[in-house]
Amino acid sequence: MSKTVLTVDDSRTMRDMLMLTLKNAGYRVVQAVDGAHGLEVLAGENADIIITDINMPRLDGFGFIEGVRQDPRHRATPILVLTTESDGEKKTRARNAGATGWIVKPFNPDKLVDAVRRVAA
Amino acid sequence: MDPLEAIKATFFQECDELLADLESGLLELEGGGGDIETVNAVFRAVHSVKGGAGAFGLEPLVRFAHVFETTLDEMRSGRLATEPAAVKVMLRAADVLADHVSAARGQGVVDEAGSVRLVGELKALCGGGAAEGGADDEVVMVDTEVEDDGFGDFDFTPVIVEIDAPAEAAALDPAALPTWRIGFKPSRAMYAKANETALLLRELDRIGACQVALNADSLPDFDALDPEESYFSWTIDIETDQGEGAIREVFEFVEDDCEIVVEATGAGAEAPLDAPLSFDTPSEPLDAPALAAAPEVEVVAEPATPDGDVMALLERAKLAAAEIQATAPASAPADAPRAAAPPPPAAAAATHPADGGDAKTGAGTTIRVDLERVDRLIDLVGELVINQAMLTQRVGESGLARSSTVSVGLEDLEHLTREIQDSVMAIRAQPVKSVFQRMPRLVREVAAMTNKQVRLTTEGENTEVDKTVIERLSDPLIHMIRNAIDHGLEKPEVRVAAGKPAEGVVKLCALHRSGRIVIEVSDDGAGINRERVKQIALDKGLIAPDATLTDEETDNLIFLPGFSTAATVSDISGRGVGMDVVRRQVQALGGRISITSIPGKGSTFSLSLPLTLAVLDGMVVGVSGHTLVTPLTAIIETLQPKANDVRLLGPNGAVLAVRDAYVPLVDVGAVLGYRKGETDWTTGVVLLVESEVGGRAALLVDAIQGQRQVVIKSLEANYQRVEGIAAATILGDGRVALILDVDALIDVRRKDARRSAAPPAARLPLAS
Numbered sequence: 103m104s105k106t107v108l109t110v111d112d113s114r115t116m117r118d119m120l121m122l123t124l125k126n127a128g129y130r131v132v133q134a135v136d137g138a139h140g141l142e143v144l145a146g147e148n149a150d151i152i153i154t155d156i157n158m159p160r161l162d163g164f165g166f167i168e169g170v171r172q173d174p175r176h177r178a179t180p181i182l183v184l185t186t187e188s189d190g191e192k193k194t195r196a197r198n199a200g201a202t203g204w205i206v207k208p209f210n211p212d213k214l215v216d217a218v219r220r221v222a223a
Numbered sequence: 224m225d226p227l228e229a230i231k232a233t234f235f236q237e238c239d240e241l242l243a244d245l246e247s248g249l250l251e252l253e254g255g256g257g258d259i260e261t262v263n264a265v266f267r268a269v270h271s272v273k274g275g276a277g278a279f280g281l282e283p284l285v286r287f288a289h290v291f292e293t294t295l296d297e298m299r300s301g302r303l304a305t306e307p308a309a310v311k312v313m314l315r316a317a318d319v320l321a322d323h324v325s326a327a328r329g330q331g332v333v334d335e336a337g338s339v340r341l342v343g344e345l346k347a348l349c350g351g352g353a354a355e356g357g358a359d360d361e362v363v364m365v366d367t368e369v370e371d372d373g374f375g376d377f378d379f380t381p382v383i384v385e386i387d388a389p390a391e392a393a394a395l396d397p398a399a400l401p402t403w404r405i406g407f408k409p410s411r412a413m414y415a416k417a418n419e420t421a422l423l424l425r426e427l428d429r430i431g432a433c434q435v436a437l438n439a440d441s442l443p444d445f446d447a448l449d450p451e452e453s454y455f456s457w458t459i460d461i462e463t464d465q466g467e468g469a470i471r472e473v474f475e476f477v478e479d480d481c482e483i484v485v486e487a488t489g490a491g492a493e494a495p496l497d498a499p500l501s502f503d504t505p506s507e508p509l510d511a512p513a514l515a516a517a518p519e520v521e522v523v524a525e526p527a528t529p530d531g532d533v534m535a536l537l538e539r540a541k542l543a544a545a546e547i548q549a550t551a552p553a554s555a556p557a558d559a560p561r562a563a564a565p566p567p568p569a570a571a572a573a574t575h576p577a578d579g580g581d582a583k584t585g586a587g588t589t590i591r592v593d594l595e596r597v598d599r600l601i602d603l604v605g606e607l608v609i610n611q612a613m614l615t616q617r618v619g620e621s622g623l624a625r626s627s628t629v630s631v632g633l634e635d636l637e638h639l640t641r642e643i644q645d646s647v648m649a650i651r652a653q654p655v656k657s658v659f660q661r662m663p664r665l666v667r668e669v670a671a672m673t674n675k676q677v678r679l680t681t682e683g684e685n686t687e688v689d690k691t692v693i694e695r696l697s698d699p700l701i702h703m704i705r706n707a708i709d710h711g712l713e714k715p716e717v718r719v720a721a722g723k724p725a726e727g728v729v730k731l732c733a734l735h736r737s738g739r740i741v742i743e744v745s746d747d748g749a750g751i752n753r754e755r756v757k758q759i760a761l762d763k764g765l766i767a768p769d770a771t772l773t774d775e776e777t778d779n780l781i782f783l784p785g786f787s788t789a790a791t792v793s794d795i796s797g798r799g800v801g802m803d804v805v806r807r808q809v810q811a812l813g814g815r816i817s818i819t820s821i822p823g824k825g826s827t828f829s830l831s832l833p834l835t836l837a838v839l840d841g842m843v844v845g846v847s848g849h850t851l852v853t854p855l856t857a858i859i860e861t862l863q864p865k866a867n868d869v870r871l872l873g874p875n876g877a878v879l880a881v882r883d884a885y886v887p888l889v890d891v892g893a894v895l896g897y898r899k900g901e902t903d904w905t906t907g908v909v910l911l912v913e914s915e916v917g918g919r920a921a922l923l924v925d926a927i928q929g930q931r932q933v934v935i936k937s938l939e940a941n942y943q944r945v946e947g948i949a950a951a952t953i954l955g956d957g958r959v960a961l962i963l964d965v966d967a968l969i970d971v972r973r974k975d976a977r978r979s980a981a982p983p984a985a986r987l988p989l990a991s
Contacts, residue, residue, distance in 0.1 A: 112267065115234035115275035122226050157267050180417045194479075202417045203476035208277035220426055221418070221476070 105222055106130045108149035110140035110166060111184065112158045116207075120153060120184075120214070127215040137161030141169045144176065151222050152181045153205070156192060164199045171200040180221035184209070234275045238324045241268040243660045245317050250663060253310045262305065265313075266295040272320065281327040287338060288323070291316050294345040303348055312344050318664050400431065400462040403470055406484040408456035413480035420457065426473040431463025460488065594690070597650050601837055604640075604647045605934035608838075611640045612955035648837065652687035655733045655742070658697050659684045662704055662731060669708045676715050676726040677708055686733040688740045688834055692812055696742070696832070699808045699816075703744045703828050704729060706802065711748035711826055721823070723747070739814075740834055745827035751820040753777045760786065778818045778826075782806045810966060813839070813856060815913075841933050841962065842910070843954070844924040847897035850960040851924070852933055852952060857912045857965045859919070861927060864888075869904040876972075877904050879921045881911060886919045889972045891963070895947055912965050920969045935962065947971055 107129045109120040117133050124131045132147050134140035138161040140154065152170060156163035163183060170176045180202040185192060193204055202221050205214055248265040251257040273288035295313070297303040319333070319341050326333045405427070409420055427433050441454045448454075463469065470485050471478070615633055623629055659681050670677040688696075712718075712727035719725050732743045753774060760766045760780045772780075780786060784803040809816045814832035833839070833856070841852035842861075868880040869888065878885040888909070890902040902923070910922040933952035938945060938961075949964035 113271040113274060114237045115230060115271075115278070118230040118233050119278055122230060157270055159264065159267065177415075178417045197416060197479065200416055207274050208280075220422065220473075222422075 104128050104130050105150040106132060106148065107151045107153060107218065108132050108134065108140065108143060108147065110134045110137060110152065110154040110158070110163070112136050112155060116155065116184070123211040123214050124218070126211070127218070129218070137163060137166030137169070140166050144170065144173065148175070149179060151218055152176075152179055153184055153218070154181060156183060156185045156196065164195055167196065167199040167201050182217055182221060231279055234279065235324065235328050237275065238272055239657075241272050242317065242321050242324065243657075244268045245320070246314070246660065246663060249310055249314050249317055252305050253307060253314065257305070259299075262295070262299050266292065266299050269295055269320070272324065276327065279327075283333065284320075284323040284327045287320060287342065290342050290345050291320060294348050297349050309348055312341070312348060314667065316341050316345055318667070321664070400464050401466075402460060402462050402488045403467065404484075404486050404488045405459040405461065405470060406456070406486075407459065407474070407481060408483075409453050409477065409481040411451065411453045413477045414451070414453060416477075416480065418477045418480070420455070423473055423477065424457070424459070427459060427461055427470070430465050430469050430473070431461045434460040456482075592650075597647075601647050601651065604644050605837065605936075608640055608644055608932075608934050609953045609955075611636055613957055616955035644838070648689065648834070649687075651690045651837075652834070653690050653693055654685045654687050655693060655696070655740075656684040658693055658700060659731060659733070661697065662700065665701055665704055666708065666729060669705055673709055674714065675708060675712050677712060677729055678726050679704075679729050679731065681731045683733040686735060686740060688832065689837070692740075692832055692834070695808070695812055699805045699830065700731075700742070700744070702802075702805045703830075704731070706805075707744055707746040707748070707826070707828070711746035711750075713749050717749075721749075735834075736831070740832050742830040742832070743827055744830075745825060747825040750822040750824055750826055751778050751781070751818070753822075756780050775819075778820050781818070782816070813854065815856070837935055838932055839935055839952075839962065840930065841952075842930050843928040843960065844908075844910070845926045845928055846895070846924050847892045849897055850928065850954060850958065851891070852960050852962045853910055853912070853922070853924075854949075854962065854965065855930065859911045859913050862909050862911065864905055864907075864909045864921075864923070866905045871904075875902075877902070879904075879909065881919075881921070886911065886921050887969065887972065888921045888923060889968055890923045891968065892923075892925070894968055894971050920965075920972075922963075922965070922968065933960070933962070 107120075107124050109117060109124070109131060110133075111117050111120065112135055117135075121131050121133065129151075132143055132149065134143045136158040137154070140152075141161070144152075154163045154166055158166075161169070163185070167181055167183070170179065170181060181200065183193070183196040183201045183204040184207055185196070185204065196204065203217060205217050245265055245268040248257065248261050248268070251261055252265070269288055269292045273285055273292055276284040276288060291313075294303070294316075298305060298309070303309060319338050322331065322333045323338070325331045407420075407423070409418070424433065424435060436458045438456045438458065439454065441456075442448070443454070461470065467485055467487070474481070474483055611633075615637065618629055618633055662681070663679055666677050666679040707729050708727070712729070713721070713723075715725035718727065728747045730743070730745045732745070734741050756777055757766070757772065757780070760783070761768060763785055765780065765783050765786060766772070781802045782805075784801070786801055786803065806816050809830055809832070812832050814830055816831075817829050818826060819829070820826035839852075840855040842855055842858060844851050844853060862881075864879055870878050870880065870885065872878055875893075877888040879888045888904060890904075892898045893902055904923065907923055907925045908927055910924060911919060912922055913919055933954075935950045936952055938948060938951050941951070945961075947964055947968045948961045949967075950962045951959050952962060954960050
């Protein structure tokens with residue numbers, strides 16, 4: 103059975119890009135439009151991997167990651183942070199919140215799939 | 224469509240929305256409203272534009288967005304105040320950003336100089352220093368063509384490696400690959416972030432053949448074991464030609480949560496495996512003693528299935544963990560060596576539902592549908608309406624009683640059809656907001672060009688109207704707003720002298736009124752200078768010297784073709800198009816435009832448009848055995864012409880006296896070529912129509928059959944354009960009926976009249 107990836111991003115373009123890339127790589131994709139929505143989706147969907155943006159309305163990526171990690175079901179779910187900020191501060195904050203790895207936007211499809219594969223059991 | 228192209232289309236669509244959000248956010252800030260969340264939203268908008276643009280390699284757009292974003296970040300972090308001056312620069316930057324988006328889309332070009340200027344202004348806002356390097360760093364473009372080193376994006380420090388020995392070895396034995404020794408000791412934190420040693424080993428295995436040795440010495444006795452602690456370390460010997468970079472890339476995500484050493488050991492199998500690892504690699508802070516022990520505890524004698532050993536250990540650990548869980552169910556996840564900072568389950572249970580509860584708002588109430596599908600549905604509903612009308616007619620002809628069950632059922636069907644039609648039309652309806660949103664920018668630009676101070680207020684932007692109407696509404700509105708600022712509003716000094724505030728107000732307002740949408744553009748300027756309007760109309764021969772005109776008629780003169788009040792042709796309103804063009808555009812939408820003006824107080828232009836272009840209320844008339852439909856909106860009244868009201872003019876022309884004014888009389892049958900020869904002007908019925916091009920006119924038809932709503936079918940799409948005919952429809956009896964284009968009909972008639980005689984219409988006082 104193919105693995106399920108939850109993508110959380112407020113930009114439709116990004117969501118579409120992720121969807122296209124991941125689907126082509128054989129993953130099942132579920133989407134959320136921001137952190138709060140992401141937690142809501144997780145309540146009803148079991149994701150094997152989570153990819154999330156940082157800058158989002160309602161609940162940002164940091165808050166989302168913390169929320170995911172608080173859920174006993176998702177303490178060990180890999181979370182990749184998708185962000186254009188390559189500055190270390192954001193990355194460190196995301197890691198401290200419990201992110202597994204990161205993908206620097208703009209990503210190319212190979213790199214994205216590679217990163218997902220690297221963290222997916 | 225290529226999926227990537229489709230996403231690109233989505234991107235531009237999203238850009239439009241983001242730019243609109245950006246602008247409305249900035250306007251809110253400009254007006255002194257808004258809070259940190261507004262600034263955040265504005266930042267996110269630019270950020271998302273940049274993100275998407277980066278994905279598509281739209282470099283100029285990314286560069287500009289980046290500078291903009293940097294400045295907004297200053298504002299977001301509170302280092303830059305949201306004062307009006309700064310926000311004004313941002314508003315202009317938003318305009319330029321919109322230009323960049325358009326250019327990226329292949330529409331229009333960016334004013335490079337203006338763009339560069341704004342980049343300068345934005346950087347100046349950041350106080351120079353902060354944004355100085357901002358434009359160039361961090362803008363990483365995706366370039367799939369260029370073969371980069373594969374880890375250009377990653378920010379580890381490259382390590383200089385001594386490769387002399389391996390190189391020599393490689394020279395001796397070309398087939399041998401360089402070998403590396405990796406010492407790896409993960410920390411508890413690494414597992415807490417859902418990283419997994421087994422996966423890292425799997426990755427290593429992908430880049431070269433590995434021998435993995437596990438050091439389980441630190442594993443405490445079972446009763447002292449913390450299932451979430453990290454006790455193991457590994458030593459991996461790998462043969463790969465991909466270099467240290469590739470190896471370190473595997474550990475990219477975990478390098479802060481583990482101790483790691485990578486060292487070149489040689490090029491062949493005979494390389495000294497027992498050579499101790501050295502931990503003085505410059506970039507890695509290392510707990511040397513912990514790892515120095517590693518080679519010595521290399522307990523795996525048979526390296527045949529290194530992964531297997533790891534897996535076996537993992538399996539053992541897993542079993543142990545399961546046992547632990549069995550005894551202490553509340554403590555940990557089942558798959559053991561993965562550790563995570565364990566929140567007390569009670570706390571997790573308490574906080575999680577709260578998160579879920581907050582998230583309930585705002586998601587998933589709309590769907591996006593391909594417009595083609597909606598149009599197809601509308602077409603089908605149109606067919607349904609026609610079919611239903613046919614059925615009704617057939618049943619009527621068959622002589623069934625009105626009270627028969629068939630007739631009653633048919634009536635219900637008619638109601639349903641009407642409801643379906645309305646609902647489908649509602650799908651296409653959109654708020655006029657999308658058009659209104661483009662206007663603030665226009666106002667800013669025109670205000671800057673004319674040196675006037677203008678404030679735009681909008682009202683009713685959620686008023687809905689058919690998508691096609693919206694698309695075609697933009698041009699006339701743009702022209703009317705330009706006109707209001709350029710011609711309507713006075714210069715600030717003039718306004719102050721007249722006791723008005725220096726800043727003029729242009730108001731844009733939309734509302735529904737009796738099944739139509741009314742859009743008003745009003746200004747608080749000087750109003751129409753009627754003396755001047757009259758003089759110009761006289762000079763241009765548009766009215767007779769002795770014409771006596773009411774104020775309203777004078778105001779309406781500005782809609783005549785060839786009329787332009789601008790004394791000098793400015794580059795704003797005077798682009799060779801006058802209000803007559805606006806009027807024609809509005810009429811093409813089945814609408815009307817009117818003006819009211821109060822000297823010294825301002826003018827109001829008012830557009831009235833149908834809500835949809837797919838159906839039309841029409842009056843069905845008969846002409847020479849043909850059935851025609853006249854749009855009801857054009858008809859003012861119908862009357863029976865009396866012989867002494869008709870005055871013949873020239874060989875074919877005639878006018879009709881209607882309440883002390885003469886209106887041109889048009890024989891529809893003759894103009895459309897249904898009949899030839901002398902027209903008997905006194906038989907039949909006259910439809911008094913309002914044609915905005917030439918005032919009013921009277922259309923002579925044989926008989927009126929009734930009013931009904933008809934579904935518009937394009938004649939051009941199905942046949943070809945016919946002068947005097949706007950479109951066609953299918954009536955209940957299945958026959959095609961043509962829908963008259965009233966303005967065109969009068970034009971045709973007027974051209975004929977000009978050919979045959981002196982133009983009578985222009986010499987006559989305008990009918991009212």
